[in-house]
């Protein structure tokens with residue numbers, strides 16, 4: 001990432017967060033699905049409930065955008081309604097359709113909304129990394145990943161945040177009991193399910209939905225998983241972060257969510273993204289096995 005990009009500042013007069021979204025954890029706060037849904041699935045370093053987790057701090061919901069002018073206002077409104085204490089950072093890659101300008105207008109009306117203007121389209125992964133960095137620098141305790149197109153329902157965010165009280169990373173999962181997909185053709189489901197199973201087996205991690213893009217991280221998790229070295233994009237970016245979190249010994253929980261296919265705007269999904277992910281994951285998996293065989297420590 002260039003110096004110029006590092007110097008990019010949100011144009012919203014963003015001030016330090018002041019609200020606490022959470023209180024110190026108690027036994028009564030054990031993670032669970034607030035609506036009585038299935039128990040979240042625990043993976044990674046499960047501590048049997050003995051480990052004490054600190055308070056969450058203020059939540060920043062990062063929404064990366066590229067040509068989401070029709071979607072950005074509704075999704076921001078839904079997040080504000082669903083988790084009123086949370087702040088939102090729209091990370092826009094200079095969308096030709098004027099998404100950045102719409103976001104600026106939202107930020108003028110609401111001091112919980114910030115905008116990170118980036119120079120041009122550099123991919124989802126780069127936008128999230130810039131958003132994470134911005135959030136950590138500005139003192140947020142929880143960084144949430146959420147798409148702009150309504151696939152990730154803001155109404156489910158409180159359940160993810162409740163689970164994060166007892167975890168380092170929470171994944172909004174389509175492939176655990178209780179998880180659902182609405183409006184996806186069978187072909188898309190096949191690619192997504194297959195991609196998750198392939199990554200799980202290749203990388204030997206117990207996460208069901210490796211490509212999920214609806215996640216809540218504690219800031220310490222992002223700081224501890226080697227975020228600076230992440231170079232992957234698209235699906236691979238999500239797989240990369242999940243794998244790093246497990247390798248670093250963080251406690252990961254999957255909470256079932258209902259994923260809804262986008263209704264408005266254009267998909268940025270491409271065959272290249274899927275192919276990139278398949279090759280990279282295979283090379284990570286092979287590299288990791290070779291390291292184990294040779295008794296070398298994982299990088």
Ligand SMILES: Nc1nc2c(ncn2[C@@H]2O[C@H](COP(=O)(O)OP(=O)(O)OP(=O)(O)O)[C@@H](O)[C@H]2O)c(=O)[nH]1
Pocket residue numbers: 063064065066067068091092093121122123124127146147148149151261262266267268269
């Ligand atoms: N800042 C930024 N955001 C991006 C970029 N590519 C995609 N996004 C955003 O990332 C989120 C996910 O992208 P989508 O196009 O919905 O990808 P998808 O969910 O795999 O595919 P569909 O939902 O079928 O379109 C959306 O909010 C996009 O606007 C990018 O290069 N830069």
Ligand SMILES: [Mg+2]
Pocket residue numbers: 147149151262
């Ligand atoms: Mg989408």
